Amino acid sequence: MSNAIIKTQNLCKQYGSGATLVQALRGVDLEIERGSFTCIIGPSGHGKSTLMHLLGGLDQPSGGSVAIDGQEISSLSGKDLAALRACKIGFVFQFFNLLQSLTATENIEVALMLAGVPDALQQERARELLKLVGLSDKAGAKPGQLSGGQQQRVAIARALANDPPVLLMDEPTGNLDSAAEAEVMAVLEELNRGGKTLILVTHSNEIAARAGNLIRVRDGLIEQNPALDQQLKKIA
Numbered sequence: 001m002s003n004a005i006i007k008t009q010n011l012c013k014q015y016g017s018g019a020t021l022v023q024a025l026r027g028v029d030l031e032i033e034r035g036s037f038t039c040i041i042g043p044s045g046h047g048k049s050t051l052m053h054l055l056g057g058l059d060q061p062s063g064g065s066v067a068i069d070g071q072e073i074s075s076l077s078g079k080d081l082a083a084l085r086a087c088k089i090g091f092v093f094q095f096f097n098l099l100q101s102l103t104a105t106e107n108i109e110v111a112l113m114l115a116g117v118p119d120a121l122q123q124e125r126a127r128e129l130l131k132l133v134g135l136s137d138k139a140g141a142k143p144g145q146l147s148g149g150q151q152q153r154v155a156i157a158r159a160l161a162n163d164p165p166v167l168l169m170d171e172p173t174g175n176l177d178s179a180a181e182a183e184v185m186a187v188l189e190e191l192n193r194g195g196k197t198l199i200l201v202t203h204s205n206e207i208a209a210r211a212g213n214l215i216r217v218r219d220g221l222i223e224q225n226p227a228l229d230q231q232l233k234k235i236a
Contacts, residue, residue: 004031005069005166005197006055012063013050013220024050026220027064032213034165037189037198039208042217048201049170051217055199056168057085069165086115090159094171096151098143104130104154105139111161129157133187149180153187166197173207185210 011028014021024047032038032055040048053059054066057073065072068088073081098107108126117125130136133153143151152172159167167188173181185207192198202208216223 003034004067005034006032006199007067008055008064010064011051011054011061011066013047013054013059014062023220025054025061028220028222030215030222032197032199035192035195035197036213037192037211038200038213038215039211040199040201040215040217041203041205041208042223044203047217047220051215052168052170052199052201056089056091057081058091086162086164088164089166089168090156090162090164092152092155092159092167092169092172094174096143096148096155098151098154098158100143103140103142104135104146104157107143107154108158108161111158115162117161125161126157129160130154132160133157134183147180148176149183152176152180152184156184156187156191160191165195166199167191169198169200171201171203173202173204181207 008028008030011025012023013025014023016022028051040051042048050059054061057066057068061074065074067073068084071084073084076084099110102110105123105126108129109122112122112125113119127136127139130139133156135150135153135157138146138150138154143154146154156167156172172188173184176184188198188200189210200207200211208214
């Protein structure tokens, strides 16, 4: 029996038509195992972010299918798809998108409110999540008072508001220096050890080398290159 939490079959995505047709993905088959740490790598403009958006139900495929935890999502209504995303997937992006006028705790409380957590429990849960990402001492700080790495850790805590089994991340360290990147990766790897499934789009060979599973995207296809993957692993 498959342990895949996300599975695609012949996944395709096209933009435009006629002379302006762009085939961003051209028949992608993959399975991402529950509890795994997967990096999606490849050149810019070859389909990495498109694949991530389709895996998370943020965009609709032109063909093929995506299943999240055994449920095929293309036939879901917008309301049902939003509910599935809220339950199953936490999103983390390169830019933190924190509300600048709110404290770290309040930024997480907003996500908890949207997740339906009762008002009386929101502050306690927000503080638990800040502790999980190592920022208990920054609960009252606003984003402008935090480093880049600290802001991204708040964004990760916010993504965990509904305790999703999957974290889907697009260049989450792309805006950070080496020290901040190390902070964020330490948090992510600890979450993975705790059972979270991590799917991370990156241009960084160093980060990709730390993943247990590599998906290499080129020209809208999954590229199989075991020799290159082994070379990459030597960086770790």
